[in-house]
Amino acid sequence: MNDLTNAVSPPEQAGRPGGRIRSRRPGRRVLPWLPMAVIALLTVFAVVGPWLIPYGESQGSLPGRLAPPFRTGGDGAFHLLGTDQLGRDIFVRLAYGARVSLLVGVVGVALACLIGTMVGLLAGILNKSVDAALMRGTDVALSIPGLLIAILLASIFTPSIVTVFVSVGLLLWPTYARLIRGEVLVLKNSDFVALARVAGCSTWKIIVRHLLPNVLPSIIVLATLQIGAAVVLEASISFLGVGLPPNKASWGSMIDQGRQYMSTSWWLTAIPGLFIFLAVMSFNALGDWARVRFDPRLEGRR
Template identity: 40%
Template sequence: MSALTSTLKVMFRRPASGGVPIGLFVLILVALVFVAILAPLIAPYDPNTQNLLGRLKPPGTEARGVYYLLGSDELGRDLLSRAIYGARVSLAVAVLSVLLSGAVGITLGMLASYLGGWVEVVVMRLVDIFLSIPAILLAIIMVAVLGPGFVNVVLVLALTRWPRYARVAYGQTLAVSSQPFVRLATAMGAGPFHVLFLHILPNIIAPLAVVATLEFGLMILFEAGLSFLGMGVQPPTASWGAMLSVGRNYVSSAWWIATFPGLCLFLLVLSVNLLGDRLSEYLNPKSR
């Protein structure tokens, strides 16, 4: 309990250089997560219900008994409801892709470092190849091959970003594997997987958690970018990126279509990145 209390104090205290404490952005992140989880209960209307007589209505107007708090889009759908359900899509893609890419990258990185030999050569050369290609370009190519859709976007993002975890896990495992407790476990007959996942992984989880936090925000942006290009989650499913793509055609006449999804995307990514930065400072003893 005392450790949790000290962590919360670090998160919510005002930075020494002034400015807004990170706790505010943590609250924003928590609020967006709850909105995504409780979307069916919070959204005032069905996000896919069309009302052509209420199309392109500005915020605070009403048409055919539907009150558009944040306005409506080109098909008369409630923008607030679609933004709420868009949070569910963005967070679901980010969580699943981070978990999948982290599991693959951490496992391969630790195996390459601990086993060495041809395993190290093959894994690390694959890491170099993947990192030499721009991530968004690689994601677009893979989506073009596999096709758009929720599941394919998760798989593509996971296959694109696993080298980041592999490189960090590789370096951290090299440093920890020479420690006495690892050599003792090996001398007592523990197998490679026992040593890696019961002795090494708990001691390298902190830097990997920082990487996962920063990658989480990047996955949100990647999903939005793919949906903006029409290669992500397909209509009529609500997605912030797809809403931004539609909104660019109505910037001069219906500014709200792109503004509110863009603001949600900005706040979510900013909150995650600031949380990752603060987590990195907290877990790094040299920065204290």
């Protein structure tokens, strides 16, 4: 995840009354309409998709198993995107998998953002002993393989969506901590922070009123970039079978269950893989736009 940290550069120092940093934006960069449209369609699909076809998430029919897309299965029912090895409708399972991926992307990244931002703010503003202790803990968290944490949590707790939330949050928070700490180390030497100290503001008040608003653009950019990473993490965890329970659909578990039929039933792995690709690329494109939008040093690209 270090490449995500490098992708978000700290804002240039330009203090003003109130403690916020503004960047001049003479022009406006065109919104990434295509990625935004893909994300909107995936969201709508996740919300209303299961209601469009009268099949349950785990409802199968062995006579209709392995029906190709846009065909009628052996059970006499039409399946838009085909069926899997147990006769379960792919369209419905993709919709439920979209719910899981988008929910994990939002909630897992929010949890990582909360933990990492607090660690970064405290490490940057407090004394060197606290800074050293927090950063050594961050280094230890970065050195542990991510999937190892997910497998450990799955072996301790019952596989559930909450376990996936916690796994994603624990895997992604160190990136926020390192980024925010670097920005706070620059900002705490600014004039508006010095004036706030002279005025008698407490450390907590300086963090909330002066530091947090200035690092918020970088938090937004990194969070947008990491939603795509969270989708990949969730798919990887589910692919290994340590994410959701076996009866729950997710894109990663669909690929895992269909890989032994790749030579004969390509849609079992190709369609979920395409959805993962579209989701990750769309969130990455949106994050790249946000990075250029909030970085004052990239004005020429807007």
